[in-house]
């Protein structure tokens with residue numbers, strides 16, 4: 001099938017082929033904690049994050065990568081979280097963000 005010309009291109013190096021990612025663990029995370037799926041990636045958590053102000057930690061980015069099935073490094077990144085809870089106070093979706101951190105660490109420790 002010929003590609004549709006939209007007048008722009010997505011760089012191959014930045015392209016993500018979701019069909020190649022194994023989303024099993026991401027689905028299991030959502031099944032265990034449905035609010036994990038409620039994130040709209042607004043970035044409020046990252047903007048207020050204590051650890052993010054001191055390190056390269058980006059909670060929104062890690063959550064997004066996990067939902068895409070890109071788990072490598074998620075456990076290590078989540079270890080930067082101090083569990084202070086500030087992100088939970090600002091989340092417009094009322095997500096138990098600390099719970100999400102603990103869940104990702106528990107489920108993705110092997111990656």
Ligand code: SF4
Nearest residue numbers: 039042043044045091
């Ligand atoms: S503040 Fe809540 S909805 Fe926004 S990116 Fe963070 S977890 Fe997702």
Ligand code: SF4
Nearest residue numbers: 049081082084085087
């Ligand atoms: S609980 Fe973790 S992710 Fe949330 S603001 Fe505190 S350090 Fe950042």
